[in-house]
Amino acid sequence: MSVAKLIVQNFRNLATKSISLHPELNFILGDNGSGKSSLLEAIFFIGHGKSFRTSKIEHLACYNEDVFTVSVKDNNDLQLGLSKDIRLGITNIKINGDRHTRLSDLASNIAVQIITPESFKLFFGGPKERRRFIDLGMFHVKQDFSHQWREFSRVLKQRNACIRSGTDKAILSYWSTVFCELSVKVAHVRQTYVESLIEELRVWLALLLPELVDLVNVQYLQGWPQAKELSEILDKNFEREKSYGYSLYGAHKFDVKFLLGKQVIDTQLSRGQQKLFLLALTFAQAKLISRVNRVKPILLIDDIGAELDVNSRLSLARAINHLDCQVIITAIEENVLAPFISLFEENSGSNKEDKYKMFHVKQGDVVEK
Numbered sequence: 001m002s003v004a005k006l007i008v009q010n011f012r013n014l015a016t017k018s019i020s021l022h023p024e025l026n027f028i029l030g031d032n033g034s035g036k037s038s039l040l041e042a043i044f045f046i047g048h049g050k051s052f053r054t055s056k057i058e059h060l061a062c063y064n065e066d067v068f069t070v071s072v073k074d075n076n077d078l079q080l081g082l083s084k085d086i087r088l089g090i091t092n093i094k095i096n097g098d099r100h101t102r103l104s105d106l107a108s109n110i111a112v113q114i115i116t117p118e119s120f121k122l123f124f125g126g127p128k129e130r131r132r133f134i135d136l137g138m139f140h141v142k143q144d145f146s147h148q149w150r151e152f153s154r155v156l157k158q159r160n161a162c163i164r165s166g167t168d169k170a171i172l173s174y175w176s177t178v179f180c181e182l183s184v185k186v187a188h189v190r191q192t193y194v195e196s197l198i199e200e201l202r203v204w205l206a207l208l209l210p211e212l213v214d215l216v217n218v219q220y221l222q223g224w225p226q227a228k229e230l231s232e233i234l235d236k237n238f239e240r241e242k243s244y245g246y247s248l249y250g251a252h253k254f255d256v257k258f259l260l261g262k263q264v265i266d267t268q269l270s271r272g273q274q275k276l277f278l279l280a281l282t283f284a285q286a287k288l289i290s291r292v293n294r295v296k297p298i299l300l301i302d303d304i305g306a307e308l309d310v311n312s313r314l315s316l317a318r319a320i321n322h323l324d325c326q327v328i329i330t331a332i333e334e335n336v337l338a339p340f341i342s343l344f345e346e347n348s349g350s351n352k353e354d355k356y357k358m359f360h361v362k363q364g365d366v367v368e369k
């Protein structure tokens with residue numbers, strides 16, 4: 001889906017109840033503290049059931065309110081709603097008015113990715129963000145994978161429980177065998193996905209960081225040493241796993257390493273280049289998701305001006321022009337958007353409405369310009 005209408009109630013400082021968005025490109029302008037990130041957070045919330053900037057869900061409710069709601073509608077009468085009652089701890093999920101219990105039901109209708117000025121630090125930091133990123137793509141692109149992943153997670157849980165409880169060796173051995181079989185299957189599906197992502201990444205790097213395309217090297221790490229049998233590794237690390245109390249190797253421990261030559265990207269690229277790299281990767285994933293033709297991806301780019309010079313912004317505008325996504329971009333100052341606006345006005349003839357919408361946020365009030 002792309003969001004034609006966003007409706008929020010008691011979400012952070014957002015006073016505006018309903019906003020009609022452009023299906024392709026939207027610019028949100030506003031001073032510091034006006035509510036730009038809160039607007040993106042509301043859209044992220046309905047796609048993921050959580051925030052991208054806090055793990056505490058109660059922070060999302062407007063001060064002194066217990067219940068907050070976000071709903072979105074597309075142009076084909078699909079309506080998604082998610083509300084939280086933080087006092088009673090109740091989550092309400094609705095799809096076209098019908099109640100659902102699983103967030104994944106909601107998530108299969110909407111694919112939201114976000115880039116903030118902090119994203120690249122998180123992404124190139126620990127493996128958690130990279131795993132989350134890949135998982136989102138897999139969820140939308142390899143739809144049969146969800147079932148396999150649920151099964152794997154169930155077995156991982158059982159195996160971890162056995163490790164922790166110091167259970168009978170025969171029982172642990174049973175769960176380890178199933179765990180190894182599933183790990184190999186999961187790792188294989190994931191590897192094929194990562195390979196297609198890398199291929200697509202090169203296309204977007206050619207637009208955003210052309211000087212680096214030939215130097216970039218991406219390695220998929222399956223979660224245990226590549227050339228070894230997982231069962232062998234588990235046997236060797238039995239005592240270590242016992243002392244940690246959980247599975248140290250397996251398909252859940254996968255990672256993707258981004259290298260420039262032989263060095264990891266974050267030690268080689270400037271902050272602006274890292275941001276462009278992550279944008280290229282996010283665009284690549286969006287492209288793979290849109291090709292499946294189930295949902296139109298939504299890309300949120302918070303504070304687009306941060307770290308990027310005017311040439312980088314122009315390359316970014318050209319790249320966005322090639323995307324089949326709904327894009328929502330925030331900025332503090334209008335002049336930051338100049339390269340985007342001139343490019344899109346050029347392409348849309350006299351009527352800017354064909355190509356984008358511009359909004360102003362002031363103290364939580366969102367007004368179309």
Ligand SMILES: Nc1ncnc2c1ncn2[C@@H]1O[C@H](COP(=O)(O)OP(=O)(O)OP(=O)(O)O)[C@@H](O)[C@H]1O
Pocket residue numbers: 011012013030031032033034035036037038039059060061062063332
């Ligand atoms: N739960 C809440 N209820 C009401 N207001 C909130 C809540 N949480 C944060 N705020 C306020 O909402 C305002 C908007 O914050 P937001 O982060 O969306 O601003 P922003 O426009 O993205 O600013 P910046 O450009 O500085 O990043 C801030 O003034 C913040 O103090």
